[in-house]
Amino acid sequence: MLSTHRALGPLRILLVLLFAGLVVAQVAILPGTLAHLADEEPDFAYLRWPALAFSIVELLCVQVVIVCTWKLLGMVKADRIFSEAAFVWVDAIVWTMATAWVLLFGAFIFVSVLQPGPGLPVLLFGVVLTGGVLVLLMIVMRALLRQATNLRADMDAVI
Structure with missing residues (x-):
């Protein structure tokens, strides 16, 4: 059980970094990238907003899984899993x-x-x-x- 507790700290750090990266992707990277693609490919410009909504929702799903995993890690640490x-x-x-x-x-x-x-x-x-x-x-x-x-x-x- 000791090795499990040693892994919890680094895992939580990685989960925080992943969550932060997903927020940056949702707020800063995806809107700009899809706007650029819409400018470069006018035939597919109508897909800009649906693709943005789809991408944000998919990343939000990953964020929900991260939060749930965080809560489960707390239960593992407290031996209540x-x-x-x-x-x-x-x-x-x-x-x-x-x-x-x-x-x-x-x-x-x-x-x-x-x-x-x-x-x-x-x-x-x-x-x-x-x-x-x-x-x-x-x-x-x-x-x-x-x-x-x-x-x-x-x-x-x-x-």
Whole structure:
């Protein structure tokens, strides 16, 4: 358990840096980049605002997962991870990831219809598959947490 506690500090630092980077991307980088692309490619300028909204929502989903992970790390540190309270945060992660995946799948369909070449649709298809794997993996991890929580409750009842 000692090595777990040693990893919590650096993990929290990285989560803060990732969260801050996502905020910078949402506020400063994406709007300017999409404005520049709209100027460079006037045929696709109508996609500027939908692409910006999509990107901001997707990054917001990642931020929600970061906050939930932060809360779960606090529960690990306090040795309360195997409790019913953890499921609120795990469920939030699962639903947020599922929402992000549905939006990404919609973007994949939209781009596949719009884009004549195979490059971007194939790349997006790989991202959609990866996202689906991550969502299903989180569902399995939630089930494992449920089993461990039940076992811990049974052990506490015996002791």
